[in-house]
Amino acid sequence: MDFSFPPEAEAFRSEVRDFLATNLTEEMIEATHDGTMHIPALHRAMAERGWLSGPVPAALGGGGRSALESVILNEEMQLARAPIDAMGVTVIVAAILLEHGDDHLKQHVVPRLLDGSSLACFGYSEPEFGSDVAAAKTRAERDGDEWLINGAKMWTTMAHIADYVLLLTRTDPDVPKHKGLSFFLVPLNTPGIEIQPVPTMAIERSNATFYDDVRLGDEWRVGDVNGGWSVMKTALKYERGIAGGQFLSPPVIDAAVDWAQNHTRPDGTKPIEDPTVREKLIRALIDVEVCRGFAYHCADLANQGVMFGVEGSMTKLFASESYKRHCRDFHDMMGAEGLLTHESADAHLGGRIEENLRHSPVTTIYGGTSEINRNVVAEGHLGMPRAR
């Protein structure tokens, strides 16, 4: 075993840190409070450096950079509180288009995604199907040379600023559910699409998108007709591993340490002197190291071309469940002062812990609920039968 980073990866980490110190400002982070977890200027600056194309396999025409560098980029961005959603979606969609799309998509869309001038979003879930993605019933029917799409998608986060949605559709309703699916990359300015905001209990907004007789040429199809599930697997492969949020907690822990060291309790002591606080902080820091281990492990597997579905599920499960716990512990530690939201000028560090507290519950839901991920571990890792 060897947990050292090769010198080029260490160099890359320095580069990323310098980049973020220069290019990511508090004002940019502040601006995400409108609910859109995307910083266009930062995204384009990253594209310029080739960091969006970097993680895409070279065989597909991407940068082919080591998965270790992807995880480093992820880690450093999350530590610096930069949103990573757009980066993740871009890499995944580009990789999918390069692996499954035809020349039209590869030549006209991918370059614009990777240079940061276009943005895509995911259209998997539907109002009636969340965890059960494969049950999608948004229809895509042939109509001459074209496809006619009707249906609705839920949780199409970023759709309101994106140019494309990667849409999972049903092209054959008469076969088992996994076998009648097809993907399309749908330009969001196509007539017949309506985008409605879905506000949440946290800062971020999501969207519902509606498709009413949306007409599309076959060049927008991604992968084989009825071959959608194999495209989906590519997406999940990326999503639960290197593209995920394994470093959700560090900004919260940083804020908690700051509070613990600087706040004075009614009895004149500081929280950092309290053994209950100290133990919670150490437990949180341990959880972060566990996440780090998982993240590096997934990256190492990816680098070696090993599928890491189970490991990705473990990473996602552990990172999100522990993050939720950390948010609660440290929000509690602040007592009433922790209740102040970002809108209050008095809120500690701009209400960072409060904001994370409200954000945290969704992390054990989206991108595969904890229950689904445990099923994956039970079946895929422990070889247990399908649950009853």
Add this chain to the structure above:
Amino acid sequence: MDFSFPPEAEAFRSEVRDFLATNLTEEMIEATHDGTMHIPALHRAMAERGWLSGPVPAALGGGGRSALESVILNEEMQLARAPIDAMGVTVIVAAILLEHGDDHLKQHVVPRLLDGSSLACFGYSEPEFGSDVAAAKTRAERDGDEWLINGAKMWTTMAHIADYVLLLTRTDPDVPKHKGLSFFLVPLNTPGIEIQPVPTMAIERSNATFYDDVRLGDEWRVGDVNGGWSVMKTALKYERGIAGGQFLSPPVIDAAVDWAQNHTRPDGTKPIEDPTVREKLIRALIDVEVCRGFAYHCADLANQGVMFGVEGSMTKLFASESYKRHCRDFHDMMGAEGLLTHESADAHLGGRIEENLRHSPVTTIYGGTSEINRNVVAEGHLGMPRAR
């Protein structure tokens, strides 16, 4: 709402306390370390006072004393570290015999159970069927006027000192499993019975009992032929409510407080000064008050003739799961010193916490596992469908 005890119940509590102070000695508790959780002298002394017949409904010929007194008796005994198993089994078996047995059992067995001269044990579980009690396959077949019994039972705790086993048998293998069961009260000196000890990771021993062509007259049958499941419901009604162990934790918490106040850590402080220890102790004391609330509630329901299956499950679930947590927390608090077992003269309070630590895992298993009890709550209290 009114949580006061009527004066007669308060008086009964005083009486029990005085009784235990006089009749329960450390030597008696010490003697249970041979693995038999029974103190015959104490049992008989209780019988003399009518405390074994007390909880049995008056309509059945028992003492018909208030369920509040039963819970008080249970509470005080557990606080004093007296085993309650024999008392519980006696009350349940006597009530079942009085409710479902014929005159032979009522006249010849019940009085001897209630005067403490005979002891019974349960024979429900089988080697292959634990939680799934109704799947029992120990056969009872008619042979002329007699019954011929063949099979094996597991977890027949106290069988090695008992006179009878309340045996669940299959009398009709060709109907749905709940409909082909019958109960017998089997004298354990009947030829063909073999009792094998089942040692456990804790102090207590259990037994496996084997039945090889055991012949029994029909007078030993309890309830209707193939009516065993309704007898079982009577048993469970008693078992999960007033007869259960709702006060498992107090002796452990007492010992933990004693340790925390008297042990000196390497740094010269005492554990009781440590906020992490203080919070754990308070959490445990809160859990005890919750158990107390459940116990009194079940007793009050019983007094009013209300079935309390769900409440009994909640009580058992909460009491045992929290007890397991308390044992672990306080065993940890003692560090290496906590590892000493009762066999060591240096063990704190005779190794009480260590002993409870080893005992605790079985409490979330026997008498209905936590998983089964949660199913009962989900279905019976929340009206959820049968789980898949």
Add this chain to the structure above:
Amino acid sequence: MQTRLTEDELAVQDAFRTFFANESPSTVVREAERTGGFSTELWAGLATIGGTGMALPGAVGGGDATLCDLAVVADVYGAHLAPVPLIEHAVAARLLATIGGHDELVGELANGTPLATIALRPPVDGIARFVPAGAVADVVLAHVGDGIVLDRSAPSGETLPNTGGLALAHRRLTDDVISVDHAAWNHALDEWRGLTAAAYVGLGRRVIEMGVEYSRERVQFGVPIGTFQALQQGYADASTRIEGAHLLAHRAVWALETRQPDASRLAGMALLFAAEAARFATDRSMQYHGGYGFSEEYDVQLYHRRATAWILQLGDPSLEYARLADGEFGPAVDGRMA
């Protein structure tokens, strides 16, 4: 011993269930949150049916109801997240009645106007921070070193933006002591703890109920999600804790009412346990709602945020455990710990 509600208590429950169901649907809760955390109409309605003065002495115009009755109402109030300071107002008015000498004001409070509250934490430099209903309360009772102060300065109407959408505000208070009955103050705080515990039980039960209802309708993988054992086990655990909290909260309130020696201890315990149970319940319900629970549109997020906020008004729960430990074991030796 009567661990279930009495006939009278059931009648009270019934009346307030109808009232809150009609007058405090989640649309009202949402609207109140947008406008600072308080619903003037709901408060007026509550006053009309006697909810603002029910547990005050009849002699001054109150309803002479018991604290146990009030706990029954607090439970229903919690279930509906009613955006009015029912508990704080009642506790403040009862405290004032206990202190005596303010019969006229207590009589007015019984009718809901002016609106009273208590500062849960002692003022520092004359300012009480995070006063519940502080944004709208006309009367604030607080505890300073010397005793209890009564402040009648006008509320600012400005709410501190907070997790729970509550009408929290800092208040600058007078330092005129109206009573040195410190025990009465502590008893009032314990009433707040006990009643808030009851409100948490109502909240927790309701959020489980919502989740169970959703689990019957929501179909995934071809079956209602309510048939999944993982989900059932989670709700069963939550429900067990909530019912345990219910018994503890009501026992604590009964103990306060009948002045049992362990009343304060039980009230402190009930609040901590009920808050944790309710937060566990909201967490499970939100998780099993999937993404929808997180969306503003569904009510479960309203419950989640309030479950978080209610107890934190009092401060870090860890300090409440420490307070109980001081009562149980004495303060730690050598003044090493507060």
Add this chain to the structure above:
Amino acid sequence: MQTRLTEDELAVQDAFRTFFANESPSTVVREAERTGGFSTELWAGLATIGGTGMALPGAVGGGDATLCDLAVVADVYGAHLAPVPLIEHAVAARLLATIGGHDELVGELANGTPLATIALRPPVDGIARFVPAGAVADVVLAHVGDGIVLDRSAPSGETLPNTGGLALAHRRLTDDVISVDHAAWNHALDEWRGLTAAAYVGLGRRVIEMGVEYSRERVQFGVPIGTFQALQQGYADASTRIEGAHLLAHRAVWALETRQPDASRLAGMALLFAAEAARFATDRSMQYHGGYGFSEEYDVQLYHRRATAWILQLGDPSLEYARLADGEFGPAVDGRMA
């Protein structure tokens, strides 16, 4: 970066798996427990295949294996609950090799005789309490205020009766200091932490594996219990924590081996996390074994008791968290806390 085992490490794993599977089945573990917690035969066998000296310098007769190799062995050792002080002996011998000047003894230790151990806690009044393998160790290294002491008094052979069936004993020690290299001592303790974390991973994986096997065979309600989602979710959680512990433990050991600046921090973290993960795993496996897990006959109880005992040899885990906090945040101000 190579987060998985290398070819060489896999070969080591393979060899020791075969060895422990053959030589340390649970019958050997049970027999050792009856006779004081140590198996002479197993120790002799381990010496024969080079297990007692593998990670000692070749110059003194050791196997020149890396600490990472040793962690691989510790994992397998943990999976079999091998009743020999593999970790303590290795750590003590490596410490002695680091200190220098005891080449002859280190050479003997490489061959397994005498048997060495370390006292995890400082002696008080000349007595080290609860020394791992203290009942059988011929050589005890300990840390007193002045430095490291080396004691060669004969072991009593008397084991303290304990939860884990371990060969624990109190030892009266010499006060002859052989080295003032406090850093070397701390490093040795960290090696113990890291290697014990690895052993916990082996233990945890095995106890889950046993449980999963049992869940395939055990039929209740007409189906194998392994099909119940509640049980699957529990094992999946346990397994996730154990795999996380594995990555952390191995990273910690690698960091110790390569003298990374965060090595000590990671070793402390790895032990706490791995112990908790393994204890969670044994708890789940015992629960899902039903009554049988609790019976002496089944092996899961052997795992449960050792999972509890291993970390407690070091003391209350809470003090280990406190120690890490001191390193992370500095000791609490004003000397208010240790």
